[in-house]
Amino acid sequence: MTQHLDGLIVFLSVVLIIAISNALVLKKLGGFELPPYPPRVSILLPARNEELNIRPCVLSLLNQDYPHYQVVVLDDNSTDDTLKILRSIGGYEDRLRIIEGEPLPEGWVGKNWACHQLAGAADGDLLLFTDADTRHQEGALREAVAFMFGENLEVLSVIPRQEVVTLSEKLLVPIFLWSILSFLPLFLAYRLKARMLSATVGQFMIFRREAYFRLGGHESVKEAVVDDLAIGRRAKACGLRWRLVKGSEYVSCRMYRNLREVNEGFSKNLFSVFNYNLPLYIFIWIWVSLVFCEPPVILVLALVGTTWSSAVIYRCVALILMSLALWGLSNRVYGFPLRYALLYPLSVALTLVVAARSLVLAFSGNAQWKGRKLGKQKIRFLRL
Numbered sequence: 001m002t003q004h005l006d007g008l009i010v011f012l013s014v015v016l017i018i019a020i021s022n023a024l025v026l027k028k029l030g031g032f033e034l035p036p037y038p039p040r041v042s043i044l045l046p047a048r049n050e051e052l053n054i055r056p057c058v059l060s061l062l063n064q065d066y067p068h069y070q071v072v073v074l075d076d077n078s079t080d081d082t083l084k085i086l087r088s089i090g091g092y093e094d095r096l097r098i099i100e101g102e103p104l105p106e107g108w109v110g111k112n113w114a115c116h117q118l119a120g121a122a123d124g125d126l127l128l129f130t131d132a133d134t135r136h137q138e139g140a141l142r143e144a145v146a147f148m149f150g151e152n153l154e155v156l157s158v159i160p161r162q163e164v165v166t167l168s169e170k171l172l173v174p175i176f177l178w179s180i181l182s183f184l185p186l187f188l189a190y191r192l193k194a195r196m197l198s199a200t201v202g203q204f205m206i207f208r209r210e211a212y213f214r215l216g217g218h219e220s221v222k223e224a225v226v227d228d229l230a231i232g233r234r235a236k237a238c239g240l241r242w243r244l245v246k247g248s249e250y251v252s253c254r255m256y257r258n259l260r261e262v263n264e265g266f267s268k269n270l271f272s273v274f275n276y277n278l279p280l281y282i283f284i285w286i287w288v289s290l291v292f293c294e295p296p297v298i299l300v301l302a303l304v305g306t307t308w309s310s311a312v313i314y315r316c317v318a319l320i321l322m323s324l325a326l327w328g329l330s331n332r333v334y335g336f337p338l339r340y341a342l343l344y345p346l347s348v349a350l351t352l353v354v355a356a357r358s359l360v361l362a363f364s365g366n367a368q369w370k371g372r373k374l375g376k377q378k379i380r381f382l383r384l
Contacts, residue, residue, distance in 0.1 A: 073086055
């Protein structure tokens with residue numbers, strides 16, 4: 001048991017080193033000036049059943065202090081009042097374009113089809129894809145374009161401030177940002193060609209037009225459930241220069257509003273993140289449960305009278321302290337309340353439940369989002 005726990009300590013030490021280095025490498029928007037002749041930007045917004053979000057999102061996009069841009073919104077066959085609300089937004093005829101989406105073809109995931117249509121309708125030199133659940137401060141576009149030109153990038157992905165209100169959001173939403181900070185060494189990802197060493201957030205992704213079409217656009221990832229991750233990997237494979245930055249001062253997002261939405265959203269995405277690689281998926285979640293759940297369980301058992309050696313107890317305490325440091329660092333980097341780091345075993349345990357559900361849905365073909373079934377997925381056994 002002590003050798004097993006020593007292995008966990010070594011692993012967690014490496015993860016902490018990665019997280020600390022990422023906290024130093026991960027830049028924030030700001031610090032650059034716009035080029036003398038800023039390019040035209042097309043802001044592209046797919047919307048399906050977004051009646052709660054669409055007005056404040058679109059108005060925030062129309063209120064940018066950028067000199068030359070358009071906002072193109074595609075209503076993706078909504079069954080609620082999304083299109084009606086869009087048409088009620090007046091006074092921006094020269095900047096806002098509303099289009100109605102074509103029926104979903106076979107072989108496409110809905111959002112990828114919507115983004116493909118939006119890209120075809122855009123006339124900008126830069127293409128910014130964003131989501132309806134985002135809100136944008138007036139300097140968001142200016143700072144993103146300035147950063148892109150300042151760093152000479154072809155792809156820029158901005159991490160918004162994630163707004164979490166309910167307990168389920170606070171426990172589960174930080175997981176996906178924590179995983180980037182903990183397991184993706186950005187100092188290597190920016191330098192190596194390995195396509196798996198990439199991370200992009202679809203809530204705010206901006207491409208140079210030529211680069212977007214060179215990588216094949218959303219058509220190249222038309223079947224991908226997690227479109228932002230897939231297109232980020234595609235950009236990496238094409239050798240495009242990219243960066244991931246924090247934009248919490250300029251963009252915010254509330255992805256989910258209750259436990260049902262959190263569960264559905266993460267169940268849809270989680271297995272897809274691992275490209276439906278079954279052995280890898282099972283191994284990783286077993287390992288994560290050992291690293292983050294086993295030490296607290298042993299400590300609790302010891303407190304209620306189960307006999308463990310002092311060497312085991314000391315190692316479990318060390319692992320818990322290291323885990324608290326890791327989750328605390330992640331919460332600090334991304335602006336989540338530090339006190340929720342204390343609940344990391346519960347966050348991991350709930351994520352394990354969602355991971356199991358994601359696996360079942362992929363096998364059964366019952367996963368759905370926005371009223372559309374995603375279908376049965378092809379399970380892989382070797383290649384990621």
